Amino acid sequence: MLPLSLSWGFGAVVVLCWSSVWPQVRSALSPENEVPLRPTTWLPEGKxxxxxxxxxxxxxxxxxxxxxxxxxxxxxxxxxxxxxxxxxxxxxxxxxxxxxxxxxxxxxxxxxxxxxxxxxxxxxxxxxxxxxxxxxxxxxxxxxxxxxxxxxxxxxxxxxxxxGVGPSGAFPLLPKDTHVHTLGVGMTSVTLNWSPSPSLTTKKGYEYCVLVNSKSNYPSVCAAQESIRRKVEDIQNRNEKKRRMTPWPILKEWWWEQWDSYPDPQNTDEAEELQCVCKGAENVCTVSELLPDTQYYFDVFVMDKLNETSVAYTGTYARTHEEARPDIITLREGELRWVNFPERSFNSEQFFSFRPRGWQQSGLLTLQSCGKDDKVKVTVSSKGQVLESQKVGGDLVQIWLQGSPSYLIHLEREGTPTKTTLVALPAGLTASVKMQTSSAYHKRGIPSLPSTLQIKSFNKLRTCNSVTIAWMGTEERSLYCVYRRKLDGQEAESGKALALNAPCLGPESRSDTERVLCKYFQELNPRRAVTTAVISGLEPGMAYVFDVYLMRRWGIPIKYTSKMVKTRRDC
CATH class of the missing domain: 2.60.120.680 (GOLD domain)
Incomplete structure (x- = not known):
């Protein structure tokens, strides 16, 4: 084994020897084995x-x-x-x-x-x-x-x-006028057109594709593709769902299948704002199923299905028309309103608004139809939520309003109107429905109604100049007014006089000379809530029609069924 000092010296000699021959070795290397200073990417031709x-x-x-x-x-x-x-x-x-x-x-x-x-x-x-x-x-x-x-x-x-010189043929050609034009704008549709591409007029394998979205115009197919990819990622990040991201399809799958490769639509509602429609060789397109009063951006691309390339027209934008907003009539406190539907109008509708007074925000809506064959529906809503919906007929409809600062009342006539729908009123007016709204202070519910609206007369108590009638009242203290009208001989015989007074006609349609009495009545036991009235000053042997109206603090007056009674001829 060599000493440590000798080993270090031997290593130094080897390094020096290799360093002396390095330039010759490097110059002899082939280009394939050399590492370039910076990465080199060659741009191929025609691809x-x-x-x-x-x-x-x-x-x-x-x-x-x-x-x-x-x-x-x-x-x-x-x-x-x-x-x-x-x-x-x-x-x-x-x-x-x-x-x-x-x-x-x-x-x-x-x-x-x-x-x-x-x-x-x-x-x-x-x-x-x-x-x-x-x-x-x-x-x-x-x-x-x-x-x-x-x-x-x-x-x-x-x-x-x-x-080479001239068009490459890899991209579709655009006409001189590259702009997308708007032919018509509706509430839920927009019609577009554009100048034909020279590529479609000379060759096959091309088509137009229209892209619709509510964000912006896109200068290329890649831009639209990247936009929707980012939207999908943003939605998934916001939902914090660790789901495997589906690789985005290539251009051919993504465009020519018209984006059928979307991820689960339940998690990509925002991404679905992009809508693609390929129209073939037609240069006119009507985009429908749009939202009213919304601005949309429209792009048209010429697609080369063979080379999988595209070019974009200069996109445009348009705002759809807003929905026709109906006139909403504001109802005043305690206002009695006669609602008229034109005879020749089908499915007519009218809108009203009402704001109850007081901190309790409670009120009462009462309605009554004036025509036997009229089919009217009332819908009450607040803040876009339907609170009550029901039919309105000859019987009184009472709807309790509570808990909202304002209400929207929608009256809609269903079916075909008839000639018997409108009822003549004293001032020469006609009406289909009678309606009244009023704030109900310190009240907790709908006022009670009589158990029956029939008027009863007593034959034994009938004289030559007086009759006795009775009707059912309620447990609430209310005012009852009795009206009479004398009939001539023909009216009494035909019996048509009872049909002249429609259920919706109240005391406002009667003359003061016809009113004979008004009285207050209250009975806590509904079964015993019966009151009577003796009507005197009548002529012997004459027929009279008697009407009783329940006058209430809230809501329209309630009319009892008319009752015809004849006085005795001989006493």
């Missing part, structure tokens, strides 16, 4: 190259052209975010070593960049739209350099190199 752009880093692509090549074109398509890209031609002063065999495009030694030479900037662009440079081949250029950079955040782009 779409996908490039990832890390934030703030410059990505370089290199390509060379044969000396006899007359021209070239480079197309760069940013994906969603703006990027910067430039094209430069580098000319070497001396030819590279023949041993490098750079035509193999496997690696490029450092001599390409360390050797003396000049670089000329040919083209530069900044933005998020597709940009194409077309030019002649420089006879002195040794190599071309494409530099791409994304400043905002990491992004993607595609680069396409065409070797």
């Amino acid at each position: 779409i190259t996908h490039v990832k752009l890390p934030k703030g880093r410059t990505v370089r692509l290199y390509f060379i052209l044969k000396k006899k090549t007359p021209g070239m074109s480079v197309t760069v398509s940013p994906c969603n975010l703006p990027i910067e890209w430039s094209l430069a031609a580098r000319t070497l002063k001396d030819n590279p070593l023949k041993s490098l065999q750079w035509s193999t495009k496997k690696s490029t030694p450092e001599v390409w960049w360390r050797g003396p030479g000049t670089e000329e900037k040919i083209h530069s662009f900044s933005g998020n739209s597709v940009d194409t440079y077309t030019g002649h081949n420089s006879p002195h250029a040794s190599i071309y350099i494409v530099r791409l950079r994304s400043k905002q955040q990491s992004s993607k782009a595609t680069v396409y190199l065409h070797d």
